[in-house]
Structures are given as structure tokens and as C-alpha cells.
Amino acid sequence: MKFGVPSRLKGRKWILATIGVPILAVAWWVFRPEKLWTNATVNEPSPFLESTDPQPLYTGLLVGAAHKASGRASIYGAADGKQYLRLTDFTTLNGPDVHVLLGRSDDQSLRQDVATGRLDSVELGPLKGNAGDQTYNLPASVDFDRYNTVLIYCERFHVVFGAAKLERF
Amino acid sequence: MMRKMIQILALTVVLLALGTRASVYATNRADHENSGVAVETGEFHGKVHKTSGRATIYQAKDGKLVLRLTHFATSNGPNLRVVLVAAADADDDANFLKTNTERVDLGALKGNQGDQNYEVPAGTDLGKFKTVSIFCERFNANFGAAPLQKL
Numbered sequence: 001m002k003f004g005v006p007s008r009l010k011g012r013k014w015i016l017a018t019i020g021v022p023i024l025a026v027a028w029w030v031f032r033p034e035k036l037w038t039n040a041t042v043n044e045p046s047p048f049l050e051s052t053d054p055q056p057l058y059t060g061l062l063v064g065a066a067h068k069a070s071g072r073a074s075i076y077g078a079a080d081g082k083q084y085l086r087l088t089d090f091t092t093l094n095g096p097d098v099h100v101l102l103g104r105s106d107d108q109s110l111r112q113d114v115a116t117g118r119l120d121s122v123e124l125g126p127l128k129g130n131a132g133d134q135t136y137n138l139p140a141s142v143d144f145d146r147y148n149t150v151l152i153y154c155e156r157f158h159v160v161f162g163a164a165k166l167e168r169f
Numbered sequence: 170m171m172r173k174m175i176q177i178l179a180l181t182v183v184l185l186a187l188g189t190r191a192s193v194y195a196t197n198r199a200d201h202e203n204s205g206v207a208v209e210t211g212e213f214h215g216k217v218h219k220t221s222g223r224a225t226i227y228q229a230k231d232g233k234l235v236l237r238l239t240h241f242a243t244s245n246g247p248n249l250r251v252v253l254v255a256a257a258d259a260d261d262d263a264n265f266l267k268t269n270t271e272r273v274d275l276g277a278l279k280g281n282q283g284d285q286n287y288e289v290p291a292g293t294d295l296g297k298f299k300t301v302s303i304f305c306e307r308f309n310a311n312f313g314a315a316p317l318q319k320l
Binding site: 017021024025029030031032035036038039040041042043044045046047048051052053055056059061072074088089167168169 | 174178181204205206207210212223225227229235237239240244245246247279280281282283284285286307318319320
């Protein structure tokens with residue numbers, strides 16, 4: 001009566017409070033609406049930070065261009081700072097003078113069927129085999145922000161067999 | 170009376186929200202193993218609940234498997250779990266209960282953003298459980314999935 005509420009409403013308010021509050025609480029627990037605007041950020045270190053084995057730094061799946069090519073290209077970094085490229089599950093067409101290069105995904109000459117030969121790239125050597133797992137040494141300090149694509153490239157005819165855009169690990 | 174109830178309720182919600190946030194910042198450091206190699210990797214996709222990042226399975230010398238999420242981000246939600254599912258991939262609207270998809274639970278999602286590690290139970294057949302899913306158990310909703318491929 002303190003609030004001057006008519007007595008017939010007083011009972012109803014209590015019912016509202018005793019039913020409504022638990023319902024609200026349960027609804028909150030189920031939907032957790034506050035999670036819409038709160039983030040839970042974690043930053044755990046790699047469990048293998050002190051690993052002596054080479055760790056993957058970048059990886060990408062090969063996509064065929066002029067010819068069929070498939071598999072995975074990954075860049076590994078060893079504990080001594082050496083880096084190398086590894087092709088796994090790799091297969092493409094055999095061809096003349098095929099090389100492995102690191103190129104740029106935004107290179108205009110890659111848009112054409114026959115790359116004009118002015119490819120901005122890092123040469124990694126002739127392709128060792130047109131199928132199977134293989135490893136290539138990388139020169140020191142390659143800028144992977146610039147050379148972000150592995151290319152299987154026929155030097156003789158300037159044809160890209162396949163390309164793998166590298167993504168960070 | 171009613172107003173007081175609402176005030177108390179509002180205060181509880183705010184306190185709990187702050188509590189969950191604070192507890193997550195107390196991040197747990199995973200045990201450091203000496204040596205391990207990445208054996209499988211895949212990228213997250215998810216449109217309904219925007220999910221992105223990379224999932225990688227590492228194998229230690231002693232055979233122990235660890236799942237690591239990097240550059241990871243998804244939307245926060247209630248009761249999120251990290252699961253391995255016996256499927257080549259999972260659609261955005263996948264419901265693993267309805268389809269009776271076999272699952273291996275790796276635990277509660279530690280955070281909706283950032284790098285994080287999860288132990289994979291010994292003896293898990295990676296040839297069978299090929300996809301990582303961020304799974305909302307309460308609503309059987311797949312927030313995002315990463316199909317794993319050999320590295």
C-alpha cells in the first residue's frame with residue numbers, strides 16, 4: 001500500500017515477478033545475449049614452439065592453369081632459419097623445361113595464357129618430378145608478402161601449369 | 170518491488186557478463202612438447218556465423234595429437250564446443266544430431282578469437298574424422314567448419 005497501488009494489482013505484480021524473473025533468467029542463460037557484443041580473445045602459444053622440426057609457415061592448394069595440376073605447396077622454416085618449399089600429393093603434366101617459381105598473385109602476365117616472360121619471380125629450380133612429394137630449397141629472406149604464389153612454370157613456352165596461392169599458418 | 174527486481178536482474182546480467190569476460194583472459198598455457206610436426210591443415214568457412222582462420226593438427230614425437238587454431242575468429246555464442254566430425258566437410262546449416270554424424274568432442278571453445286590449442290584424444294582416427302567444427306551444442310548449430318587435408 002506504500003506505493004498507493006490498488007490492492008487488486010498487488011497480487012498480480014507478485015505473480016509477474018515470481019514467474020517473469022525466472023523466465024528472464026532462464027532465457028538469458030539459454031541465449032546469452034551479452035555474447036553478441038562481448039568477445040573472448042585467447043592467445044595460446046604453439047605447443048611446438050621449441051620444436052627442432054621445421055614448422056610450416058605458409059601453405060596453399062595447387063590449382064591447374066594451362067594444364068591440370070593438383071596437390072599442396074607449403075613453405076617450411078627450420079630452426080636454423082633455413083626455409084624450403086615442399087610439394088605434397090603433387091601431380092601435374094610432364095613437360096619440357098618445367099620450373100618451380102615463386103611469383104606474385106597480382107602479376108598481370110599471369111592473367112594471360114602465355115606469360116610474356118617478364119615474370120617477377122624467384123626461381124627455385126627445375127621441377128624434380130611431375131608427380132610425388134618433393135622439396136626445394138629457398139634463397140634466404142624471401143618476401144612472402146610479395147612472392148605469395150608458387151608457380152609450376154614451363155620456361156620454354158612461358159606457360160603456367162599450376163599455381164598455389166600461399167596462406168599464412 | 171518490480172522495479173527493484175528488474176534492477177537486481179540487470180545488475181546480475183552485467184556482473185555475469187563481466188565475469189565471463191574476465192575468466193577468459195586468464196588463458197591457460199598448453200604444455201610445451203619438444204617436437205611435433207603439422208600433419209593436416211584446413212581453412213575455416215562459415216557464413217551464417219562468420220568463421221575464419223586455420224585449423225592444423227600437430228603430431229608429437231610420442232604420437233600425441235594437438236589441434237591448433239590460428240588467425241581464428243567466429244561469433245561468440247552459448248555453449249560452443251570444438252568437435253571433430255566424421256565427414257569430408259560440413260555445411261553451414263549442418264546438424265550433426267539429425268544426420269547422426271559421429272563426433273569426437275575436444276572440449277569447450279576457449280575463445281571466439283585468437284590462437285588456441287586442443288588435445289585430440291589418443292587413438293582418434295584422422296582418416297575418419299576429417300573435419301573440425303565449431304559446434305553450438307545447445308542449438309545443434311554448426312558455426313563453422315574446416316575440412317582437413319594432408320600437409
